[in-house]
Amino acid sequence: MRLTNSQADFIRDSVMKNFGTASRLWLFGSRVDEQRKGGDIDLYIEPEFQDPAQRIDAKLRFLRDLHLHLGEQKIDVVIRRAALSENLPIFRVARDTGIRLL
Numbered sequence: 001m002r003l004t005n006s007q008a009d010f011i012r013d014s015v016m017k018n019f020g021t022a023s024r025l026w027l028f029g030s031r032v033d034e035q036r037k038g039g040d041i042d043l044y045i046e047p048e049f050q051d052p053a054q055r056i057d058a059k060l061r062f063l064r065d066l067h068l069h070l071g072e073q074k075i076d077v078v079i080r081r082a083a084l085s086e087n088l089p090i091f092r093v094a095r096d097t098g099i100r101l102l
Contacts, residue, residue: 001099002031003041007070011043012102014065018058020048028098029076040074041066044094050082 001008008027015025024046030039047055059077066075078090 001027002034002036002039003027008101010069011066014062014069015045015102018062018065019045019055022048023102024100025102026094026098026100028094032097032099040076041070042076042078042094042098044078044080044091044098046080052081055079055081 003011011027012025015023026044027042028044029042030036031041047058049055059079063075063077078094080091
């Protein structure tokens with residue numbers, strides 16, 4: 001995993017603060033491969049709540065927190081919506097190939 005312990009801890013804390021303590025979090029994409037260089041931070045979140053307005057507000061607060069703490073870098077956030085099929089490919093890829101952080 002190509003995140004420092006401090007970065008991973010901050011991301012975990014921010015997910016719990018913004019999406020609820022029962023939320024789940026995965027890092028996926030190029031940052032899980034130690035052999036690669038660069039790349040954006042791809043995060044998959046299964047939030048504690050499912051209200052669309054809450055999810056949007058939480059995502060905006062979460063991204064603000066990350067940019068303030070981690071600096072300007074590309075961060076992609078995928079948020080699972082219960083109303084969608086559990087089998088969306090991006091959800092499976094994130095869980096199957098990612099590293100669970102929370």
